[in-house]
Amino acid sequence: MMRLRLHLNSLIVRLLLACIGVLCLLTGALGTYFYHSVRLAQEHRIETVLSGRAAYFARLVSEMYPLEELKERPLLVARMLGAERDVLAFRHSSGDPVIEVNPDRLPLPPVLDAERPLIRQTVTTDGVEVYWASVRTRALTTNDTIDVLVGHPMSEERAMLATFRDRFFMATLAGVAMAAAIAFCLLKRGLQPVHQMATRAAEVHPGQLHVRLDVKTAPSELRALAAAFNAMLDRLADGYQRLSQFSADLAHEIRTPLGILIGQTQVTLVQPRSPEEYRAILESNLEEFESLNRLSENMLFLARADEGRQQVERSTIDLDRELGKILDYFEGLALERDMAFSLEASGTASASADLFRRAIGNLIVNAIRHGREGTTIRIRADASEGQATVHVINAVDDLSSVQLHRLFDRFYQADQARSGNSASHGLGLAIVDAIMRLHGGSAEVSCPQAGEIRFRLVFPG
Amino acid sequence: MAILIIEDDPKTGDYLRKGLRECGYSVDLARTGTDGVHMAMQQSYDLVVLDVMLPGMDGWEVIHRIRERGDMPVVFLSARDDVSDRIRGLRLGADDYLVKPFSFVELELRIRTILRRGIVRESDVFEAADLRLDVLRRKVTRDGVEIALTNKEFMLLHLLMKRQGEVLSRTQIASEVWDMNFDSDTNVVDVAVKRLRAKIDGPFQQKLISTIRSVGYSLSA
Structure with missing residues (x-):
């Protein structure tokens, strides 16, 4: 069972099975179609032959030979019939046969009452289909009503059909097997690039992360x-x-x-x-x-x-009030460097109050530590369309040595000289970034103009 | 004041016992939850310091048993600071909750707060030496001379005078004056105290505000 499931998981096996299925379906449909066509053609031919033959014998008995004469020369009749197993009978309307050529002793169908040759089918006890045609006429000289009945057992035709069917079946099997073999080879070859990719991918490990797949030559x-x-x-x-x-x-x-x-x-x-x-x-x-x-x-x-284990318990935060409180807290620290705050805030944010404070606090501390002495730190916050944005903008002396995109990296300290006594170990902004990720928001930094740095926090609603 | 410490870590238990004894408490130490519950049944303590992660009977079970006995205040110590744990602890009736590694000073301050709960002096006028703080008129004078203080400076001085003689940690000060509960890496409190000191103590011979290094500040005459 396990093995089978394993095989079914193979792409080649699946494609092959699909191919074989389609092939079988198609050839099966074709075979059935041809089988029925041939069968119909056979039946049609026999019907034509039988009705012609019935008409011929009817004319024979009504216009050329009196019935008595024919009765005496059954061999002639048989020869005229030509076929070995076919049945020919002349019957009175009462049902008594006058002449009967019936090598296989097939039971005759009952008498018919019709002017035109009528075709009907019977099936013998052996399961052989017999086609019949009959014509009613009047015998020469005696003027008796005579039914001419001709029959043809379909045994030969059916045997031929059976042979045809068997051969077709065998040919289909062989064809499908061959097609499957060819398809297998082609698929195996076609999937070669996958193997190559797998081999290449297997080379990747922690010490060897530079290995890359060849995109250009890949199919x-x-x-x-x-x-x-x-x-x-x-x-x-x-x-x-x-x-x-x-x-x-x-x-x-x-x-x-x-x-x-x-x-x-x-x-x-x-x-x-x-x-x-x-x-x-x-x-x-x-x-x-x-x-x-x-x-x-x-x-x-x-x-x-x-x-992602840290849970964020959001509450609605009034931006102006909360930011005011935070700035109040850091005011003394800013005064130490002769800096001031300017706050413009409106609206609310949906965030964890603790984490909000920590993120903003870290940004403010960052601005106080690295901003230019004697300048104003601007804090702008607003909320629209369900998301709150907080900007912290401050003047800096020189940004040339700062790699902006690395500011949120852990332990990245743009100001190497002062890193020694940094109380946050260069983790402050990384924590801001982490807090924003926890809120499903974002932290960005940009340099809108020379000598100015702007941090932007987006809290989604 | 009798305190029972239930703590399985030998070093932690020893230094807690030593530290609290030196602070003037009579201290018993239990190394397992079972012992702790047994001791709490034998004798009545004013406060229990309980480690949550104990082998055998854990802290949750212990607090449950102790609560059956009577209403001893319990301070939880835990190595995990999951919010859910904290809430569970407080719901089970812990009076305070400290996350390891905690500062001993912080623990001592909190114990003192719990034991003195309700007897914080509320008054309209506080005095220390020649310093006088009038809460209703928002007026501070020293040696009869009025000193102008900012709002936060006034609140800070009010706190220090209200808890005269007590050592207040930076965390306590930040939370009472600025309503900021986060553990900041900054020296905001130090800066504020420095400014206040310049106004209150600066021109005077007798210094009222003293720094207890690595612990906090206190005001005493």
Whole structure:
């Protein structure tokens, strides 16, 4: 059973089965058609022959020979009949046969009452069909009413048909088998490119993501598949590259504070110190631990967002009120860099309040940290057609070193010099991106004009 | 004040017991849920610190049994911060819920909040040394001289004076003053306290606001 299912899964087997099915159906239909044509032709011919023969004998008995004479020369009649198994009978209208040539002793049909030659069929007990024609006439000299009855058993014709049918059947079988064999070879050859693709695809593994299928030489039907496969490999390679970069960055982010902790502790333990010194070291260590803790929490958040396990409990957020509250919170921080906020917001957004705050908060912190000192950070928000858009726009000194499309990448820090003491480890914008993905929305960054950077968050309704 | 800790991890249990004892509580430690329930039946505690993930009888079962006994406040500790877990914990009657790894200071502050719940001083006028805060008239004076504060600065000072002598964590301050519950990586609170300090303590000899490093801030005369 398993094997059969396995075979049915093969493309070649399926196509072959379909081919054979179609062939059988077609030849079967053709055979049936020809069989019936031949059969009809035979019947038609016999009917013509029989009615002609009946008319001939009727004339013979009514115009040429008196019945008595014919009776005495049955051989003549038989010879005139020609055929070996055919039946000829002259009957009185009462049903008594006058002359009967009937080599197979076939039962005669009952008397008919008609002027024209009438054809009818009977079937013997052996299953042989017999065709009959009869003509009523008046005998020469005696002027008696005579029925001329001629019959023809169809045994020979049927035998011929049977032979024809059998031969046709055999020929069909042979033909189908041959066609199937040829089709198999052709299919096998035709599907060769699929095997080649499979062999090529088998070469792909994590260390070897550069392998690509040859789209140009692929047959047109497989070109789309090959192209899609290549595109998939491109995405995987890109994702894989990011992932390995991510792991490397993560290791680096962890290694730095660990190095400090280990080194600091080792130095401390070399000689006895005052309680104040121990206290200072412990406090410094605590700061590093807290930083590591934040890192792990952010990593966990991102991992959960990637898995899609994080649930988003949406509520309706009044954009003006909520953004006002967030800006209130960060006002002091902005003042430190002599920056101010300008807010224009209306409408509502459907989002998780916590995540909304976190996303906006990260953008604001980003703007305060990297914006130009003494400028205004503009926040614009509106809602239309069910989706809410939030813009955060701020002035920056120099964007030349920033790769905009990489800003949302984890651990990407455009400002390398300041990355050392960045509290968010370069994960802030990655978290914004993750939050937007959780909401089914999007986070984009653009540079509308020189010296200005604009973040755009879209929350779908 | 007697506290029962039910925690299976040896190191966590030990440092919790040590830390809370040093804070002046009398502390018992149970390593399994069964022991914990047994101890809670024998003696009445003012508060139970309970780890959710326990071998054998888990935290959910333990809180159920303890609730049958009486109305001891329970603080949940959990390594999982699924929202559903948090809701389940609070529904089962946990008075607070902390996700591991949590800061000990945060735990201590929350325990103190629970034990002192309801006795937070509400008053119209607060005083510390020569500093005076009038809630109704929104007026702050020190040594008789009026000090102009922004709205948030006033709220921050109000909080610190209301909880005079208590250490407040940055998270607590952010949540009470700005209604912001998210754990921010920023030093917003530090910046705000710095500004407030410049106005309140700056020109004066006696400094009222003190920083407890890595923990938070407190105001005391």
